[in-house]
Amino acid sequence: MFGFSERSVLNILFWVTRKKWLILSFLLSISFFYIPSPDGLSPEGHRTLIIVSVALILIISESIPLPAVAILILIMEVILGVDTADGVASSFMSDAVFFIMGSLMLAVSIVNQGLDKRLALGVINITGNKTWRIVLGFITISAILSSFIGEHTVGAMMLPVALALIRNSGTETIKSDNLSTILLFSIAYGCAIGSIGTPSGGGRNVIMIGYLSEFGIGNVSYVDWMKFTYPMLLIQIPVVFLILWHTFTPSQRKMDSAVRKLKIKVAKNGKMTPHQILAIAIFLSVFFGWIFLSPRIGLGIVALSGVFLYLSFRLVDWQDISKNTNWGVILLFGSAISLGIQMKETGAALWTAEHILNFLEIIFGDMAIVRWFVAVVVTGVLTNLLSSAATVAVLGPIILDMGGNEIVMGIMTSIASAFAYLTVVASPTIMIIHSTGLISSSDYFKAGWKLFLLSIILLFIISRIYWPSLL
Amino acid sequence: MKILIAISSKEYSAPTLDVGMKIARLLNASTTIVDVGEKINEFSIKDINLANELMETWDMDRPGVDVLEWAYKYLEKNNFINTKHIGEGFPKHSLIDSGTGRAEILLKGSTISNLNLILRNGDIIEELRNEIQVHDYDLTIIGGSGRRNMAHDLVQYIDSSIFIVNSFDSNKKYKILLAVDDSPGTGKAVKYAVRVAQAFDINVDLITVSKDNHFGEGCKRASEKSQKMLRRSGIDYIVHFKKGNPVDTIVKTAGSNHIIIMGASTQSPLTKFFMGSKPLNVIKASDCPVIIVK
Numbered sequence: 043m044f045g046f047s048e049r050s051v052l053n054i055l056f057w058v059t060r061k062k063w064l065i066l067s068f069l070l071s072i073s074f075f076y077i078p079s080p081d082g083l084s085p086e087g088h089r090t091l092i093i094v095s096v097a098l099i100l101i102i103s104e105s106i107p108l109p110a111v112a113i114l115i116l117i118m119e120v121i122l123g124v125d126t127a128d129g130v131a132s133s134f135m136s137d138a139v140f141f142i143m144g145s146l147m148l149a150v151s152i153v154n155q156g157l158d159k160r161l162a163l164g165v166i167n168i169t170g171n172k173t174w175r176i177v178l179g180f181i182t183i184s185a186i187l188s189s190f191i192g193e194h195t196v197g198a199m200m201l202p203v204a205l206a207l208i209r210n211s212g213t214e215t216i217k218s219d220n221l222s223t224i225l226l227f228s229i230a231y232g233c234a235i236g237s238i239g240t241p242s243g244g245g246r247n248v249i250m251i252g253y254l255s256e257f258g259i260g261n262v263s264y265v266d267w268m269k270f271t272y273p274m275l276l277i278q279i280p281v282v283f284l285i286l287w288h289t290f291t292p293s294q295r296k297m298d299s300a301v302r303k304l305k306i307k308v309a310k311n312g313k314m315t316p317h318q319i320l321a322i323a324i325f326l327s328v329f330f331g332w333i334f335l336s337p338r339i340g341l342g343i344v345a346l347s348g349v350f351l352y353l354s355f356r357l358v359d360w361q362d363i364s365k366n367t368n369w370g371v372i373l374l375f376g377s378a379i380s381l382g383i384q385m386k387e388t389g390a391a392l393w394t395a396e397h398i399l400n401f402l403e404i405i406f407g408d409m410a411i412v413r414w415f416v417a418v419v420v421t422g423v424l425t426n427l428l429s430s431a432a433t434v435a436v437l438g439p440i441i442l443d444m445g446g447n448e449i450v451m452g453i454m455t456s457i458a459s460a461f462a463y464l465t466v467v468a469s470p471t472i473m474i475i476h477s478t479g480l481i482s483s484s485d486y487f488k489a490g491w492k493l494f495l496l497s498i499i500l501l502f503i504i505s506r507i508y509w510p511s512l513l
Numbered sequence: 514m515k516i517l518i519a520i521s522s523k524e525y526s527a528p529t530l531d532v533g534m535k536i537a538r539l540l541n542a543s544t545t546i547v548d549v550g551e552k553i554n555e556f557s558i559k560d561i562n563l564a565n566e567l568m569e570t571w572d573m574d575r576p577g578v579d580v581l582e583w584a585y586k587y588l589e590k591n592n593f594i595n596t597k598h599i600g601e602g603f604p605k606h607s608l609i610d611s612g613t614g615r616a617e618i619l620l621k622g623s624t625i626s627n628l629n630l631i632l633r634n635g636d637i638i639e640e641l642r643n644e645i646q647v648h649d650y651d652l653t654i655i656g657g658s659g660r661r662n663m664a665h666d667l668v669q670y671i672d673s674s675i676f677i678v679n680s681f682d683s684n685k686k687y688k689i690l691l692a693v694d695d696s697p698g699t700g701k702a703v704k705y706a707v708r709v710a711q712a713f714d715i716n717v718d719l720i721t722v723s724k725d726n727h728f729g730e731g732c733k734r735a736s737e738k739s740q741k742m743l744r745r746s747g748i749d750y751i752v753h754f755k756k757g758n759p760v761d762t763i764v765k766t767a768g769s770n771h772i773i774i775m776g777a778s779t780q781s782p783l784t785k786f787f788m789g790s791k792p793l794n795v796i797k798a799s800d801c802p803v804i805i806v807k
Contacts, residue, residue: 052782056670060639108555146559153563156570194557198564202571209573307571366566368559429556466554473557474564479550479576 063103067096075122080393087390089122093381094390094436101374102427112373115381124384133380138252140342142245142431143372144349148328149195150366151352155321156311162203163308171301173221173292177228178283180204184232185279188471189239189272190329196236197471200229205478206307210300221292223485226475228286231463231493233471235278238271238457240264241341242332246434248341249379250456253438257386259448264332264341269512270453274504281496289489317357324351371431378435391439399444413446414454414505418498421458426468430459447513454505461497463490514542517650517673519549519641523583525656528681530584532802533654534593536676539712542652543627547644548580550634577632578608581618585630594628608632615644638666645673652676664796668777669785674705674806680769681802689717690771692763692795693739695731698776702806703739706774709804710748717743717750720766722759760794769800777807 046054058065071092079088093115100111119130161183169179180200188196204225211221237243241251241264255261328348336344352358385391402412421441424433434456441455442448462468464486466476475481518533520526530546537544553561565575574582585603588594610616618630633640645653650673657679667675691706693699710717721728721736736752743750755762767773778790785793792805 048782052670055782055786056642104555149560150563153567158567159571194560194563198560198567201564202568202573205568205573206571366559366563368556371556371559429554467556470557470560473554474561476551477553477561477564477576 061105063099063105067099070099071096071118082396083393084389086124087385087388087393090119090124090381090384090388090390091394093118093122093124094385097378097381098428098436101429101432107370109370109373112370112377115377119380119384124388130380133383134376136252136256136376136379137340137342138245138248138379139372139376140340141242141248141345142342142375143367144342144345145192145242145245146194146367146372147349147363148325148345148352149192149198150363151349151358152191152195152321152325153198153366154358154362155318157318157321158199158202159308159311160314160318161199162206162304165203166301166304171296171298173295173297174287176207176297176301177224177286178279180225180228181232181235181282181286182279184229185236185239185275185282188233188236189243189275191325192242193233193237193244194470194474197229197233197474200233201226201474201478203304204229206304207297207300208480210303211294211297219292219480220290221294222480224286224290224292226478226481227290227485227489228282230469230471230475231282231286231489232279234460234462234469235275235282235497237469238460239268239275240271240332241267241336242329242345244430244456244460245375246431246459247456249375249382249431249434250438250452251341252379253382253386253442254449254452256383257439257442259442259452261337262449262453263337267453270509271457273508274457274500277500277504278497281500282493285489285492285496289492290485320355321352321357324348324355324357327351375431375435378432382435382439385436385439386443392443395440395443398440410446413441413444413451414502416444417441417451417454418458418501421455422461422494422498425459425462426464429467430462430469434459450505450509450513454501457501458498461494463493463497514540514652515648515650516540516542516544517641517645517648517653518544518546519637519653519655520546520580520584521548521656523580526580526584527587528683529654529656529678530587531591531683532678532681533676534588534591536652536654536709536712538593540708545629545631545644545648545650546581546584547631547633547641548577548584549637549640550577550632552635575608577634578618581630581632588628614640638663638670642670642672645671654678665789665793668790668793668796668805669782672807674777674804676802676804677796678802679796680800685770686715687713687770687772687802688715690763690767690773691717691719691739692759692773692775693719693721693732693735694759695729695735696776697779698806699735699739700776702774702776703742705804705806707742707746707748709772709774710743711746717748718753718766718771719743719750720753720755720763722755722757722762724756724758726756728754760791760798763795764798764800767799767801771801773799773801773803775803775805777805 074092079085097111097115100106116130119125120127165179165183169175184196184200208222208225241247251262328344331344332341353360398416399412402415403409406412421433421437424437438455441451466472516537518530520530568575582603607619608616614634616632652674653671654676657677689706689710706717719736719739721732740752763773773795775792778785778792780790796803
């Protein structure tokens with residue numbers, strides 16, 4: 043056919059069916075390009091929005107690798123004339139990207155220290171062998187640790203602890219057994235609610251802080267952030283526990299033998315090694331650096347200093363960091379932030395914000411409710427489709443252009459992007475527990491929607507009653 | 514001869530494994546058992562690697578290895594492999610990760626010439642297609658699936674012959690339903706049928722279907738040629754000439770106690786994509802195992 047062999051037609055057909063979203067986004071961008079710019083939108087802003095829609099389609103459909111999406115964003119920014127090559131390059135790198143890079147490397151360094159077994163022992167010694175105390179302990183420790191170290195690190199470290207308990211309790215082979223489901227969810231949801239606690243809890247918090255200072259709105263320090271968010275984290279711990287316990291009540295009320303076996307296994311490791319003590323000391327110094335130094339030198343530089351120390355003391359090999367750091371994610375967030383800055387500078391963010399407000403005002407009637415709806419509900423829903431950091435990077439500039447108190451709007455958006463309870467793609471911790479194959483897909487929704495609703499209500503109450511006293 | 518057996522879970526894969534290993538043993542084929550795990554989102558892939566590495570320090574398997582271990586034990590229990598040569602049972606610590614989403618467990622010594630256990634993650638069609646293109650299998654054995662379009666994707670994009678183990682019952686005595694017509698794929702299908710019939714020592718129903726009562730020269734000749742092959746190979750067979758819609762007639766004749774064997778469609782890929790094909794419709798409508806020979 044047309045001089046092609048059958049095989050090449052087949053290969054093309056296969057490619058087309060697998061890449062339909064790529065082709066669709068390509069066609070869409072061409073047709074949008076030839077539509078005249080709408081009133082109030084500059085040609086650059088118009089083209090920036092084309093890039094945003096292409097990026098969103100490609101990220102959600104996963105039809106090409108993420109790093110390819112990242113590179114495509116940069117190429118399109120230059121080719122469509124949104125900015126010069128040098129301009130794109132300098133918006134690509136920022137302290138927020140330094141921070142994301144640094145915290146992914148810190149994660150690898152910390153996970154490599156073998157501290158997970160010590161963590162397991164610590165948790166079990168506090169909780170004892172009653173199942174409800176173990177679940178509550180898992181949620182609490184995951185939430186508090188992930189607020190400082192980042193959710194993906196804690197998720198990876200807690201997973202073996204939970205699986206060791208599950209396997210030793212004899213329920214290993216049963217898919218969606220309540221005991222395994224509740225233990226795994228207590229990690230994932232614990233990490234999710236924890237990630238709002240400090241800027242270092244998740245890359246998206248730092249992206250938001252970066253936008254707030256880049257756009258000249260204000261500087262939010264590490265401690266300021268905690269004042270806004272930590273009370274919500276602490277209240278959510280019992281909320282998550284009650285929802286999970288109510289939804290997946292396990293039949294085993296005690297886990298005697300599993301806990302005993304875990305203790306025996308962990309006890310073999312002996313005392314804490316000097317290396318481990320040094321590793322903890324370095325992390326603590328990073329933590330204090332975030333609190334005291336970051337207003338002057340930036341969160342990203344502090345995180346990178348920690349990586350520097352781990353490497354210099356040979357607590358981690360560069361090969362390990364290189365192998366286990368998700369460079370694709372770093373590229374993507376760099377591009378997404380660059381795109382966010384272009385959205386602000388070209389006026390695309392403002393134009394979109396105004397249109398969303400005008401449209402939603404007809405439905406809700408009250409501007410304050412509209413802003414709240416976009417910052418919380420739209421962010422929460424998009425997070426579950428896109429992953430949290432990409433949502434903040436793209437939606438952030440629009441929300442910051444909607445008026446109201448920008449710092450409140452920004453922090454609210456960051457918190458709502460942690461409501462990633464519903465789908466597997468939403469956050470790395472959910473994917474980590476999903477990869478065990480022990481949870482069936484429908485279970486994510488079972489407890490997730492309750493938590494999603496309650497989190498939204500809780501955030502509403504806190505932002506109305508508690509936050510005004512901070513401003 | 515190289516055979517690929519695709520399994521997915523402990524709950525549903527036993528019939529596939531059972532019939533696949535029987536065929537492999539009888540044909541003395543080199544066999545690979547693959548478990549295709551769920552696709553992992555790219556945002557999280559490194560975090561999952563980290564978690565998996567930690568699991569190893571806890572002496573726990575990464576997800577998917579348990580499915581392979583189950584498959585191994587199943588083969589052991591049913592005497593498909595002889596464990597005396599291996600010594601310590603399932604060698605989970607010999608998992609070799611090639612870093613491209615494919616990990617392999619090396620097994621030494623078994624009663625069939627070569628057995629591999631591998632683990633892949635991703636979209637099942639993409640992973641199988643890649644595995645088959647790189648390692649060149651002759652036959653892919655896979656269970657029936659409820660997924661929409663799965664049959665279409667298998668027939669269209671998998672380059673080897675396909676055995677879809679639809680509602681297979683290993684206690685049942687099956688016959689072969691060999692569908693022949695004047696299409697170029699028939700010759701290969703007949704050869705396959707002969708090998709399978711000899712291997713399992715079962716009879717063949719040879720069927721040729723025409724839409725009206727008139728059977729063309731090509732069809733008659735194809736049937737005669739097939740009869741000659743079966744006769745020479747010493748296989749008992751019954752010849753049927755039936756009138757009706759080919760797909761419906763084949764499916765109805767097969768019932769649930771036949772293994773249908775037919776050639777792949779030789780229409781252009783585009784036609785198949787838009788119009789479907791006979792083999793595809795047979796797979797969709799039938800209630801028994803089907804082999805499509807490519």
